[in-house]
Amino acid sequence: xxxxxxxxxxxxxxxxxxxxxxxxxxxxxxxxxxxxxxxxxxxxxxxxxxxxxxxxxxxxxxxxxxxxxxxxxxxxxxxxxxxxxxxxxxxxxxxxxxxxxxxxxxxxxxxxxxxxxxxxxxxxxxxxxxxxxxxxxxxxxxxxxxxxxxxxxxxxxxxxxxxxxxxxxxxxxxxxxxxxxxxxxxxxxxxxxxxxxxxxxxxxxxxxxxxxxxxxxxxxxxxxxxxxxxxxxxxxxxxxxxxxxxxxxxxxxxxxxxxxxxxxxxxxxxxxxxxxxxxxxxxxxxxxxxxxxxxxxxxxxxxxxxxxxxxxxxxxxxxxxxxxxxxxxxxxxxxxxxxxxxxxxxxxxxxxxxxxxxxxxxxxxxxxxxxxxxxxxxxxxxxxxxxxxxxxxxxxxxxxxxxxxxxxxxx
Amino acid sequence: xxxxxxxxxxxxxxxxxxxxxxxxxxxxxxxxxxxxxxxxxxxxxxxxxxxxxxxxxxxxxxxxxxxxxxxxxxxxxxxxxxxxxxxxxxxxxxxxxxxxxxxxxxxxxxxxxxxxxxxxxxxxxxxxxxxxxxxxxxxxxxxxxxxxxxxxxxxxxxxxxxxxxxxxxxxxxxxxxxxxxxxxxxxxxxxxxxxxxxxxxxxxxxxxxxxxxxxxxxxxxxxxxxxxxxxxxxxxxxxxxxxxxxxxxxxxxxxxxxxxxxxxxxxxxxxxxxxxxxxxxxxxxxxxxxxxxxxxxxxxxxxxxxxxxxxxxxxxxxxxxxxxxxxxxxxxxxxxxxxxxxxxxxxxxxxxxxxxxxxxxxxxxxxxxxxxxxxxxxxxxxxxxxxxxxxxxxxxxxxxxxxxxxxxxxx
Numbered sequence: 055x056x057x058x059x060x061x062x063x064x065x066x067x068x069x070x071x072x073x074x075x076x077x078x079x080x081x082x083x084x085x086x087x088x089x090x091x092x093x094x095x096x097x098x099x100x101x102x103x104x105x106x107x108x109x110x111x112x113x114x115x116x117x118x119x120x121x122x123x124x125x126x127x128x129x130x131x132x133x134x135x136x137x138x139x140x141x142x143x144x145x146x147x148x149x150x151x152x153x154x155x156x157x158x159x160x161x162x163x164x165x166x167x168x169x170x171x172x173x174x175x176x177x178x179x180x181x182x183x184x185x186x187x188x189x190x191x192x193x194x195x196x197x198x199x200x201x202x203x204x205x206x207x208x209x210x211x212x213x214x215x216x217x218x219x220x221x222x223x224x225x226x227x228x229x230x231x232x233x234x235x236x237x238x239x240x241x242x243x244x245x246x247x248x249x250x251x252x253x254x255x256x257x258x259x260x261x262x263x264x265x266x267x268x269x270x271x272x273x274x275x276x277x278x279x280x281x282x283x284x285x286x287x288x289x290x291x292x293x294x295x296x297x298x299x300x301x302x303x304x305x306x307x308x309x310x311x312x313x314x315x316x317x318x319x320x321x322x323x324x325x326x327x328x329x330x331x332x333x334x335x336x337x338x339x340x341x342x343x344x345x346x347x348x349x350x351x352x353x354x355x356x357x358x359x360x361x362x363x364x365x366x367x368x369x370x371x372x373x374x375x376x377x378x379x380x381x382x383x384x385x386x387x388x389x390x391x392x393x394x395x396x397x398x399x400x401x402x403x404x405x406x407x408x409x410x411x412x413x414x415x416x417x418x419x420x421x422x423x424x425x426x427x428x429x430x431x432x433x434x435x436x437x438x439x440x441x442x443x444x445x446x447x448x449x450x451x452x453x454x455x456x457x458x459x460x461x462x463x464x465x
Numbered sequence: 466x467x468x469x470x471x472x473x474x475x476x477x478x479x480x481x482x483x484x485x486x487x488x489x490x491x492x493x494x495x496x497x498x499x500x501x502x503x504x505x506x507x508x509x510x511x512x513x514x515x516x517x518x519x520x521x522x523x524x525x526x527x528x529x530x531x532x533x534x535x536x537x538x539x540x541x542x543x544x545x546x547x548x549x550x551x552x553x554x555x556x557x558x559x560x561x562x563x564x565x566x567x568x569x570x571x572x573x574x575x576x577x578x579x580x581x582x583x584x585x586x587x588x589x590x591x592x593x594x595x596x597x598x599x600x601x602x603x604x605x606x607x608x609x610x611x612x613x614x615x616x617x618x619x620x621x622x623x624x625x626x627x628x629x630x631x632x633x634x635x636x637x638x639x640x641x642x643x644x645x646x647x648x649x650x651x652x653x654x655x656x657x658x659x660x661x662x663x664x665x666x667x668x669x670x671x672x673x674x675x676x677x678x679x680x681x682x683x684x685x686x687x688x689x690x691x692x693x694x695x696x697x698x699x700x701x702x703x704x705x706x707x708x709x710x711x712x713x714x715x716x717x718x719x720x721x722x723x724x725x726x727x728x729x730x731x732x733x734x735x736x737x738x739x740x741x742x743x744x745x746x747x748x749x750x751x752x753x754x755x756x757x758x759x760x761x762x763x764x765x766x767x768x769x770x771x772x773x774x775x776x777x778x779x780x781x782x783x784x785x786x787x788x789x790x791x792x793x794x795x796x797x798x799x800x801x802x803x804x805x806x807x808x809x810x811x812x813x814x815x816x817x818x819x820x821x822x823x824x825x826x827x828x829x830x831x832x833x834x835x836x837x838x839x840x841x842x843x844x845x846x847x848x849x850x851x852x853x854x855x856x857x858x859x860x861x862x863x864x865x866x867x868x869x870x871x872x873x874x875x876x
Contacts, residue, residue, distance in 0.1 A: 247693025264692055268738055279845050280727035280750045281675055281819025282658025285717050287843075292728055296710030303704050306696050316691035317703055318738045320731060327679055327729045327748040327786070337738040339691045375738070408692025432698075434690050 055169060055458045057161035059154075061447030067153040068446070071097065071137065072145040081437025082145055086138040086180035086191075087115065087216060092223035094137050098152065098177055105159045107175070111227025113202035114195045115179035115220050118233065121159045123172040123461060130172035131461045132236035132420075133158060133453060135243060135412055136181030136192065143182075144439025146244045146429070146446075151412075152177045154242045154450040158457055169461035171237055178412045179225070180205075186216040193415035198232030238387060238460045239416035241424045242449045244441050246409045248432025256400035256448060258426030259392045263407045263414045264314070264341035265348045265380030271298065271359065274369040277324060277332035289367040292322045292331030297362050302338055302355070309351050311344025311380075312406055343380045343406045381414040387421040387460075394455045395425070398448060409434070423456070425449050466580060466869045468572035470565075472858030478564040479857070482508065482548065483556040492848025493556055497549040497591035497602075498526065498627060503634035505548050509563065509588055516570045518586070522638025524613040525606045526590035526631050529644065532570045534583040534872060541583035542872045543647035543831075544569060544864060546654060546823055547592030547603070554593075555850020557655045557840070557857075562823075563588045565653045565861040569868055580872035582648055589823045590636065591616075597627040604826035609643030649798060649871045650827035652835045653860045655852050657820045659843025667811035667859060669837030670803045674818045674825045675725070675752035676759045676791030682709065682770065685780040688735060688743035700778040703733045703742030708773050713749055713766070720762050722755025722791075723817055754791045754817045792825040798832040798871075805866045806836065809859060820845070834867070836860050 074097060075082045075090030084090040095117050099109045102119030109119050120130065135151025155175035162173065178196065183189025186208035194200040206217030220226050245251070250258050275291035299317045306313040316339040323333035338355070342348035356372065363370045395402040405426065407414075413422045427449040430440045485508060486493045486501030495501040506528050510520045513530030520530050531541065546562025566586035573584065589607065594600025597619040605611040617628030631637050656662070661669050686702035710728045717724040727750040734744040749766070753759035767783065774781045806813040816837065818825075824833045838860040841851045 245693065247690055247695075248698050249693075249695060252698060266692065278843060279658055279819060280729060281677065281725065281752050282656065282660075282845065283725065283819070283843065284658075284660060284723075285714070285725055287659050287663060290714075290727075292731065293710065293714050296707040296728065296731070297714075299704065299707030300711045303696070303701075303708075312695075314692065314694070314696055316701075316739070316741055317707065318691060318733070318740050318742060319736050320703065320707070320733055321736075322729070322731055325730050325732075328727070328750050329729050330727055331729060339739050341692050408690060408694070432689065432694065434693065 055167055055462060057165040057167060057454055057458060059157055059161050059447055059451040059454055061443055063160060064153060064157045064446055064450055065443055067156060068145055068149060071149050071153065077437060079437035080145065082139045082143050083141055084137065084139045085141060085185045086182065087219040087223055087225050089223050091138050092225050095177065095225060098137060101156060102175065105156060105163060107159060110229040112229035112233060113226060113231050114192050114205050115225035116192045116196050117177040119175045121162065121173040124168055124170045126172055128171045128465055129235060129237040130174040131457050132174040132176055132239045133457055134176035134178065135241050136178045138180055138182050140182050140184040140435045142437055144436055146439050146441050147246065147434065148181055150446065151241045151243050154453055157450050158454040161454055169458055171461040173457060173461060174236065181412055185210045190410055190412055190415050193412040195231050196233045197415055197419045199415065202231045235419050239413055239420050239422040240453050240457055241411060241413035242453045243411060243424060243426055244429040244439065245426040246429060246434035249405060250403060250426060250428035251430055251432055253403065254401060255403040255428065256445060257395045257402045257452065258405045259388060259395055259402060260407050260424035260426055261383060261388055261404055262343040263381040263410060264343050265345055266376060266378040267340040267348055267352050268375035269338045270373040270375055271336050271338065272371040273334040273363060275332055275366065278330040280328040280330055283330060288330055290330045291334040291368050294363050294366050294368045295320055295334035295336045298359050299336065301358060305351055305355060309342065309347040311342040311347040313342040313347060313351060314408065315340050341408055345380050348380065381417060383417055383423050384421040387423040391423045391425060391456055394452050398452065400448060425452050466578055466873060468576040468578060468865055468869060470568055470572050470858055470862045470865055472854055474571060475564060475568045475857055475861055476854055478567060479556055479560060482560050482564065488848060490848035491556065493550045493554050494552055495548065495550045496552065496596045497593065498630040498634055498636050500634050502549050503636050506588065506636060509548060512567060513586065516567060516574060518570060521640040523640035523644060524637060524642050525603050525616050526636035527603045527607050528588040530586045532573065532584040535579055535581050537583055539582045539876055540646060540648040541585040542868050543585040543587055543650045544868055545587035545589065546652050547589045549591055549593050551593050551595040551846045553848055555847055557850050557852050558657065558845065559592060561857065562652045562654050565864055568861050569865040572865055580869055582872040584868060584872060585647060592823055596621045601821055601823055601826050604823040606642050607644045608826055608830045610826065613642045646830050650824055650831050650833040651864050651868055652822060652824040653864045654822060654835060654837055655840040655850065656837040657840060657845035660816060661814060661837060661839035662841055662843055664814065665812060666814040666839065667856060668806045668813045668863065669816045670799060670806055670813060671818050671835035671837055672794060672799055672815055673754040674792040674821060675754050676756055677787060677789040678751040678759055678763050679786035680749045681784040681786055682747050682749065683782040684745045684774060686743055689741040691739040691741055694741060699741055701741045702745040702779050705774050705777050705779045706731055706745035706747045709770050710747065712769060716762055716766060720753065720758040722753040722758040724753040724758060724762060725819060726751050752819055756791050759791065792828060794828055794834050795832040798834040802834045802836060802867055805863050809863065811859060836863050
């Protein structure tokens, strides 16, 4: 069974959704549970109904459209992602996965085909977590990893409850959570990184999502006059932090698992040209698909940090900001996706995702897989996010091909 | 000729001056040309007159008291320092040099002695430069290194002209600048660093003042997602700055001249945990008594910085913030000071000054020397600045002994 994606129609859908919450520069602002988010969901639901899909909205606002199969007792093949954005979001992040799902259904209707299993398209609530924590909230509630009550109790920086915002904007429905476990879940997404674009690949087969370890270190030394304090008598908190920063960069090469390590924040006190810093605060972001390597890097680094600080007479405080385990997608479905990608004849790369996605949450209960398409310049969470039309169509076609194959699998 | 310092009287003077502009914690705030500074100068002038000194105030507010000698045609031996403070100053920085000078005169009067040369005590205006640049302004005008007009044209952060502030507070007088070149200049000062205190010395013979090189570096890279950007594709401005920071620390060991090197300011942008820094800005403070070594360190470091940045694909901008040549005190008078220090039987250390002092300015036109006494914990520009009474008296006695010896030198 095969259906042909209409790239122009997919572009048209992306363009329509991008009008809702449009901001300067070509991007979108549809923060979770905002009026813009609600408007986007209503547009989406109406579009689903136009495609003969049955729409349900659950207790945290996940919008699921169902295109019936030949045997509706079988678990559906689910496609999707999210349509909420960060404050200065682009037009592809999330939206592409949802609208490619609708395009698969539209292509099926064009072809007059009816698969064995239903095809469902899900737009999961609050994937970004830009307003209410945690991110991937809707998919987490969908699989039963978080209760709807707990999710809606989240509060934004203005003190607004997620549940109140969602209720006020009309985002909530009455479908039960957790939702029915699908037969499989497929998500098409822009890469949110530069690899495919820079290396000239057309498609990425995502094998895993990196685990994330965020830590904050605070160093305490002694402020001293930069001119009158001999090097041997210093307890320089800034020096310790900078040594650690240089060390963090060398870390990835020492461990397996395509590790990345970043110092994004470093602040010194009192921050004067001629005063040895008394305090330094820094964040360290470590990511790896290999959980053991991630933990080893974290612990080895901590030991090295404490040795550097001790040699300088500087105190160390460590705070764990976040830790997410890595996630490996089911190898069987990954190989199937890789097979269909290869069949396009285009340049395909296997890769890991450095960002979190709904597919890794659905992957806890069902076979799940992701396809990446290049984002020009690797832009992400940026109004200038752009993916070439041919890549949008290509990615959607692979999702379509895999979905229809999965949808013919018997019980 | 010998006169005995009265430590209790010196402590009393320090205590009285510390009442003017007193701030919480035991410190002082007498910013240059403020009302507090003016009050301090009036107290000082009245104290000079009580000691039978003739007082003159010049066009930038240098206050000079003169205790006549047996032959007033000979250039005077001048003692002194400054009484302006930083915003959160202590009670010894500057004040000690001026009040020890008055104590020398008081001791002379007690002994009934009259030296061949006059003894002058100078309180130079605006040494700190905390309100009006440059620092050491008054002594610079005194020796003719800066015109009074140019000095008084300086403007503070509120847009107030130094000349207007000085006029309004009554700090200016009519003595001509440049002033008469003294036979010699002696300055007693707290160390403003930890060496004497930590190493258990009682007196420091200052051989030189470090040269200072202040630079600001700005690095420009590319902001990227910390999870999705491979290490090999990064242009991390923060990493470059931190590598440079670690390198700066290693610099002093590679050059002669008791070098010190400090990174006091380092700022990253956009300063987010999960974003590779796009911009980094840092200051580098290099000091050395060896001018050639200071320049070599500056230039070698710049070459290394550019190599690190180039390897990372990061741009470099360098800005010179300040450069002061090192200053060597006249070896003859330094040896004489060392001899008198040794004669006390206390522990004496030869050393360099990491901070700037009026003596290095007077040293351009006259034989000049400095004696340091320990500052507990190396505190400086701090309300908790403290020097033990015995050290205050000891330092003043050495200044007295050297001054009286110099004051007997014939033409």
